Amino acid sequence: xxxxxxxxxxxxxxxLSDRRRLANMLRAxxxxxxxxxxxxxxxAKLQEQLEQSLAKRTTREKSVPKIVYDESLPVVGKxxxxxxxxxxxxxxxxxxxxxxxxxxxxxxxxxxxxxxISGLIGHTQPRxxxxxxxxxxxxxxxxxxxxxxxxxxxxxxxxxSDQTLIKVMTDGVLLAESxxxxxxxx
Numbered sequence: 288x289x290x291x292x293x294x295x296x297x298x299x300x301x302x303l304s305d306r307r308r309l310a311n312m313l314r315a316x317x318x319x320x321x322x323x324x325x326x327x328x329x330x331a332k333l334q335e336q337l338e339q340s341l342a343k344r345t346t347r348e349k350s351v352p353k354i355v356y357d358e359s360l361p362v363v364g365k366x367x368x369x370x371x372x373x374x375x376x377x378x379x380x381x382x383x384x385x386x387x388x389x390x391x392x393x394x395x396x397x398x399x400x401x402x403x404i405s406g407l408i409g410h411t412q413p414r415x416x417x418x419x420x421x422x423x424x425x426x427x428x429x430x431x432x433x434x435x436x437x438x439x440x441x442x443x444x445x446x447x448s449d450q451t452l453i454k455v456m457t458d459g460v461l462l463a464e465s466x467x468x469x470x471x472x473x
Contacts, residue, residue, distance in 0.1 A: 297337060300341060305340040307472065316333060351436075357392070357428075363392055369381060373397060373400060403453060407452065407454045412457060415442065422455040425455070437452070440457075442459065
């Protein structure tokens with residue numbers, strides 16, 4: 288494996304929000320080398336930023352608590368099927384009765400699948416009150432560090448941080464964020 292392909296494979300493990308920028312930096316370094324121009328400083332900068340991104344990803348991965356499910360909820364009974372669908376398909380539509388556990392258990396299934404490590408698990412709710420209460424419930428179910436891992440963003444309030452793995456937001460916030468993050472790299 289060449290030096291550059293090794294760097295590219297490491298970039299593929301970085302945070303989603305960093306990957307495009309790091310890949311562009313790698314491309315610029317390769318072009319400078321091929322053109323016979325100096326590239327050492329840019330390569331060092333790339334490696335430094337890549338290491339920072341990988342370190343953040345490792346920290347996020349280690350912050351995931353042991354997931355505990357409420358076995359009385361119908362969604363939990365279908366957990367394996369839901370996990371397989373999420374793992375195997377880009378888009379999954381899950382329908383269930385009110386109170387079946389969709390809003391609280393599905394984000395935990397996603398966490399268990401490794402989602403939320405390289406980027407956020409985006410969870411939408413139609414209303415601000417619902418977004419706040421679902422985030423609070425998820426934080427409670429995730430244990431002592433849950434308040435850092437599950438946050439919410441609604442109009443005029445953003446209770447997320449770099450440690451947030453699950454971001455509960457209103458549909459309007461997701462729509463607004465799509466204007467600056469069209470590929471949803473967060």
